[in-house]
Amino acid sequence: MTLFSLPGRSLPRLSRRWLTISGLALVLLVSGCATTLPPEPAPIPTAPQASTAPAPRSLPSYRLPSDIPLSAIGTADTSVPGVTSLDAPSDLWDRIRRGFSMPDLEGDLVRDREQWYATRPDYIQRMTERSSRYLFHIVEEIERRNMPMELALLPFIESAFNPQAVSSARAAGMWQFMPATGESFDLRQNVFRDDRRDVLASTRAALDYLQQLHGRFGDWHLALAAYNWGQGNVNRAITRNQRMGMPTSYTDLTMPAETRQYVPKLQAVKNIIARPEAYNTTLPLIGNHPFFDTVTLQRDMDVAVIARLAGISEADFRVLNPSLKQPMVMAAGTPNILLPWDNAVVFEDALSKHTGPLASWTAWVVPTTMSVAQAASRVGMSESELRSVNNIPPRMQVRAGSSLLVPRTGQRNGDVPAHVADNARLSLQPDVVLTRTTVRARKGENLARLARRYGVSAVSVADWNKLAVNAPLKAGQRITLLLPKRATVASSAKKPVKKSASATQRKTTTASTRKPVKAKAASSSSKTRVATTIKK
Template sequence: MLLLSGCATVGQDTHTSQPTGFDRPVVETTLPKSAKQRPSLPAGPLSALGTATTSLPAVATLAAPSDLWDRIRRGLAMPDLDTDLVRSREKWYTSKPDYIQRMTARSSRYLFHIVEEIERRNMPMELALLPFIESAFNPQAVSSARAAGIWQFMPATGESFDLKQNVFRDDRRDVLASTRAALDYLQQLHNRFGDWHLALAAYNWGQGNINRAITQNKRKGLPTGYTDLGMPMETRMYVPKLQALKNIIAKPEAFGTQLPPIGNHPFFDTVTLDRDMDVSVIARISGISEQDFRALNPSLKHPVVMAAGTPNILLPWESAAVFHSELQKHNGPLATWTAWVVPTTMTAEQAAERVGMNVRELRNINTIPPRMLVRAGSSLIVPRNGQRNSDVSMHVADNGHLSLQPEMVLRRASVRARKGENLAQLANRYGVSPVSAAGWNKLAVNAQLKPGQRITLMLPQRTAGALASSPRKTGREESSPSSVRKTVANSKKSPQATQRTASKTKVAANAKKTIQP
């Protein structure tokens, strides 16, 4: 009887999993009422129990959403904001369907990863929409305040969250690193203010500013909610923009908007490198274009990936398997570029000669402007050869920098125009940029000049000193470099002229401010 009693209680326990709000499949098993009752013992010998059958219902499952938008809707959890600014932003977004299409097309590469990270941290899914507000999901976006990447990190804030910024890479644009840093920062802000709307305002305006605004309201006996604080219009519009997007995505049909479908599956996979590799080699092995590779790895600035600094790269999901397979068959160098630390301060021409490289290519690949010296300790991208054929060290990959200084000091000089001359012609005569000359004088580039009209130029110190020391006789003499040299040479014949020239040169040198381009 004890045996029979034990067998009869197997079907009594039932379990129902509660939906989580995310995409995890929920398994729900329910037995019918008759199955919960103790069954009557069958007639016949005890051995007949071994062949008895039990009829159970099929397992019911809650399928994961196939569309990422549906997954996002399930996780929306912030309190709603209902203001006129929200309705204004709703009208703005719905009036620009092309803009929404472009934003969502860019987001399709990165959104799945962001949603996964937000779910893992149990944060509200509205945060997945924040890059729409910050950068329209453009990883190359740079603000006027130098914030960069899809999460728009300022340089100092990025450094505080371990986002490397050097001559080789900018982790503020890295999809994985910047998402990790942004969610860390938002969690920190929410812990401080205890309110998601205030946390978002602090993300935009700075936590110090929000804290001061709260303190001011407390002193006046005023409420301290997001809508109660005094703040700049950009921050005042920040949460309404997010709320408007949230409303549109939650019910697109109510706004007459059609969202491009985004599959609820990974767009990219992470591949680990143990050797430096050229971007062109990675793209060719993976079967993708360099443009597509850089779209997933926007932090990289140069044509080589340094394994010591960037050990993980992102590839389209299907291409990652192709990369692993084809890499085994690859025959040839993996990298043709490396980093070289400049031993002494030198010109770009000297550096190019030292590494056996065309000077124009050296300037272009390392972004070295004309008339600038490369200072000692700078890191340059150069071709590999017999002397430089090893992978870049971790120290250089993480700390590489480019430091420049002018080849010569420029001084302000006043020159006179010739008859029939315009500003561009005068600038070319003195070997300076017409655009720069226009900026210095607040004139149009092709502005027509009057004969003898004075124009300010920034010239090399030697030429400027000659102009300052030469006697001011005629506009033609003063505006001609050859006549300047002739006048200075003739003045050496007379002691009185030499004394006057030296005095003028000293006064002029003391009066002019040295600037660097």
């Protein structure tokens, strides 16, 4: 049987088989060699059987199409749009742009904030220059946690990158932590330091908090709303919308105006950083490298000594270490300080050669409640100096357990222990007891003159009565004052006091108890003195 034949010609068996194989190969080559035939599986061994001739297999016929031209093999285009460049970022702004990953927010509020920032180039310049000290560290932390890089811009919205900023609601620091929220994220707040202002500690706490909020709400815009408004408020707003069958995204919730504008502000800053030329803005160059280095202290040190050894001013030192309130760094409470990158090496080299004292201050825990004058005498300071260093207002006593910063002496020369550095407090009480008194204004008198007449602060009187400091007063108008008890007693002693009959009777009864023999005479005498007083 002929397996393969061409018209008008009969080929030998070997030639016909070779032509069949060649035809298969040619078809595969034309198809682009995209597929290879799998090898035949090995035969499965079976039990010997009687020899039978195998049935012949019929092979398919292959014919090369004559109407399809062959083309030369070329190089395919493998470029994919949107692939991130592998080149190192040219500066920190470029690195920040590459990390943007939040969905963009559109709308009139975003455009309004863009316009607000774009018309204030001097404000943007101050903010961005201030951020150059802290931004690299924040970017590093965000990348390490694989968080959206938009969060690195959040201090622009919160504090304009000012770590000393304090809001009207007492939120403090670059990330604007409220006191209670700061405590819940282990940010210490005492008379010696406030970690809400600490660059490293507050950044760690803020990113921890934002991650926690994102884990709860599953949306970065809602997480930011909760950072500003509180997670309880956002949760209640979401629940309210769910009950009404409404969407629960950031733009769908009912919230205060400040929170409503919070994410649009961040979006506006993001847009300006992404395309500064579109907003006629020039960003200052911030290199993609650290601005500061961390140095660990083993002993308490004066701020003045650290600055001198590092070759920087005290003002520059406090810019990088804004949590410190006192002229000394307590190693037990703040072991890590920040110094400009090059100056950190200078400081460590100078410290290794330093032979003089490192600290001239220490902490003293007041053993019992005493006046400021008494405390100053105990520690060898003047009263005014003790008040100034420890921010003690006038007419106040220092209560037992308070921690005061005092000069080192032979008796007090050790470093501050950890329990004092972490938990120091200043507890005060009034030096004299104040009593609430109501007085009447004179004709033509204003609040400031009335306060001066009674020897009290006009600001305090205005606060007590909810009036302006120089508010005009009507003749006879009642004004509330808080006066020392002894002054109140002295002023009341000038006025005659009528004693009731019951008071007279009590005196009579007491006198008769002491002297029963002359009870009648004593009683008459008492009545006479009271009557005389009344006539006067």
